[in-house]
Amino acid sequence: MFKGFSHSERGASHDKKGTVCQDSSLFGVRERYAVAVVADGHGSKKHFRSDIGSKCAVEAGLETIDRFYEDAEAFEKNFPRNRKSILNNIGKQIISNWNTKITEHFKKNPVTDKEKEPFTADEFEAIPFESYYGTTLILAVMSPLFTFGLQIGDGSLVTVLADGRAVMPLGYEEDNPANITASMCNANAASMFDTFYFNGTRKVAAIYTSTDGLYTSFGNEYDFLDYHSIITSQMTDLESFKETVFRNMAKRTHYGTEDDISLSCVVNNEVLEENLAKINETVAKNKQRAQERKAKMLAKN
Amino acid sequence: MSQNDMNNTNAAENTEAAKVNTAAAGDNLLDFDDDDPLGATAVSKKSLVIFFLIDTSGSMRGKKMGELNTVMEELIPEIRRVGEADTDVKIAVLTFSTGVKWMYKAPISVEEFQWSRLEANGVTSMGEAFSELSNRMSRNGFLNSPSLSFAPVIFLMTDGYPSDDYKKGLESLQTNSWYKFGLKAALGIGNEANDDMLAEFTGNKETVVHAYSGNQLAQMIKIVAVTASQIGSKSMTLSDENSNQELSEEDVYASKQKLLGQQIQELVGQDGKDDVSFDTGW
Numbered sequence: 386m387f388k389g390f391s392h393s394e395r396g397a398s399h400d401k402k403g404t405v406c407q408d409s410s411l412f413g414v415r416e417r418y419a420v421a422v423v424a425d426g427h428g429s430k431k432h433f434r435s436d437i438g439s440k441c442a443v444e445a446g447l448e449t450i451d452r453f454y455e456d457a458e459a460f461e462k463n464f465p466r467n468r469k470s471i472l473n474n475i476g477k478q479i480i481s482n483w484n485t486k487i488t489e490h491f492k493k494n495p496v497t498d499k500e501k502e503p504f505t506a507d508e509f510e511a512i513p514f515e516s517y518y519g520t521t522l523i524l525a526v527m528s529p530l531f532t533f534g535l536q537i538g539d540g541s542l543v544t545v546l547a548d549g550r551a552v553m554p555l556g557y558e559e560d561n562p563a564n565i566t567a568s569m570c571n572a573n574a575a576s577m578f579d580t581f582y583f584n585g586t587r588k589v590a591a592i593y594t595s596t597d598g599l600y601t602s603f604g605n606e607y608d609f610l611d612y613h614s615i616i617t618s619q620m621t622d623l624e625s626f627k628e629t630v631f632r633n634m635a636k637r638t639h640y641g642t643e644d645d646i647s648l649s650c651v652v653n654n655e656v657l658e659e660n661l662a663k664i665n666e667t668v669a670k671n672k673q674r675a676q677e678r679k680a681k682m683l684a685k686n
Numbered sequence: 687m688s689q690n691d692m693n694n695t696n697a698a699e700n701t702e703a704a705k706v707n708t709a710a711a712g713d714n715l716l717d718f719d720d721d722d723p724l725g726a727t728a729v730s731k732k733s734l735v736i737f738f739l740i741d742t743s744g745s746m747r748g749k750k751m752g753e754l755n756t757v758m759e760e761l762i763p764e765i766r767r768v769g770e771a772d773t774d775v776k777i778a779v780l781t782f783s784t785g786v787k788w789m790y791k792a793p794i795s796v797e798e799f800q801w802s803r804l805e806a807n808g809v810t811s812m813g814e815a816f817s818e819l820s821n822r823m824s825r826n827g828f829l830n831s832p833s834l835s836f837a838p839v840i841f842l843m844t845d846g847y848p849s850d851d852y853k854k855g856l857e858s859l860q861t862n863s864w865y866k867f868g869l870k871a872a873l874g875i876g877n878e879a880n881d882d883m884l885a886e887f888t889g890n891k892e893t894v895v896h897a898y899s900g901n902q903l904a905q906m907i908k909i910v911a912v913t914a915s916q917i918g919s920k921s922m923t924l925s926d927e928n929s930n931q932e933l934s935e936e937d938v939y940a941s942k943q944k945l946l947g948q949q950i951q952e953l954v955g956q957d958g959k960d961d962v963s964f965d966t967g968w
Contacts, residue, residue, distance in 0.1 A: 603832045604730035604774075612727045619723060633724045641729040641833065672726055682792050685802055 387419035389651035390627040394634040398643040408647040409439040418528040419651035422446040425596035427519040438518030445482035446524040476578040487518040519570040523594040532583040539597045545617040547588035547660040549667025551610040554581035591617045591652040598644030602637035611671040730833035733774040734919045741844035742781040746806035753900040755803045773919040782815035784808030812848035816855030823864040837867040839914040845875035892947025
């Protein structure tokens, strides 16, 4: 029923500096549900292991969803009735799993002298070890019964509906000013998740999670949303088209943002195939509207 | 769960592979393909908006406005060269006389910008211009692009004293974060322009210049606009190499504004004073 892809493209600025990609991405396709998840390691001075932190985050996210689905029938029955508390519990479990993973990594890999080098002894003492691994997380789940998502920190979550329209159920930055600076490494991280839930009457063809490097490679939000509708329209031929997406991500970081870019996507095959004509129609209309917007912008007052 | 169903991509592990892929693909990877459906959505570079606030009151009529129009037409290609590498330079022009008016509905990429010759008449609603700029200079207004932006350049040109309550408008502008972190410069045209008032707008005297003739006007506009664009689109490091401390946005802004003042004064000094008096100069 589902298929997907995920990809992390190392930022052009990291290429120049010779530093590693701080992003991680993952997708999971199961019989009853599919998961798309990305994480963006903070990368600044005190978050010197955030590439590991982001990897732990996407793994913790997917494993948590798998665990909640262990008794799938019970979960599918309870979730619509208690969605607020269950979303809350999923957030808590993700943070707990992430903490377990980074603690394990920390124990096996004590901080080296080289990692301590940029800090004075006092400065280093003041940094909690969780901060070494600081990262964001954006996770989305789709099933025939419901679609939901959780986000901590910046990045985007886009759903493409059966009619081809792309929407951001969690908004972006300016709508969530408190969430921009939130991080998995915050002491109260479990309470900082932003969440959404659609019931099954809202047919979703695809869901996407991406790190902020993708969003900031666009000149306007319309183009950003249209991008997801276009990808969805091409997903019937996933294997060949995903290479086109990866190349486009490379162009976006090279010519635009220079930041790491991650994109994870899962598609509901049945909804896609049933609505492909409508989705293609929406893509064509979006293109027309983009041309109209540009003409309007260039008209003088 | 099949392992094949999962794809974990962490470039920290795949750095070498990524290098190999990039090298193997070479330039082909980054070529734009006309058949790529995703080509419909353009890639956006980091942008810099230059706001020109131009006095079009009646006192600007004649040689002042004629010269200003000519210089601005010549200036656009020069600014294009500033932004051709890594920055998408955009221009927004707000004129003020009896009321205020934007030349375009939104900031326009310098590649597509075409100057419309301005005409002068009416009074000097500078305070209204400050308020209008403050309203538009926001994420919900002109600076709504998802792509990253440098702090804007704001360049005020006027030949006289405001006819409205400019302080009220300036107070509103001074609460705007884009204004606070923007690079500000001002040009007084002719004897009536008040440099102290212009320094209130820019925050310091070093970024205020004065033109008393058509020749000076052309020189000053080019010096200020090009220098501010160059400094505005420069990525200054956020870490102080001497102390290894991370610098704040405020520190970066202060460094840029100081550099702008120094370079403007240096360039203005090099150009020397025009001997032609104001009265005959126009």
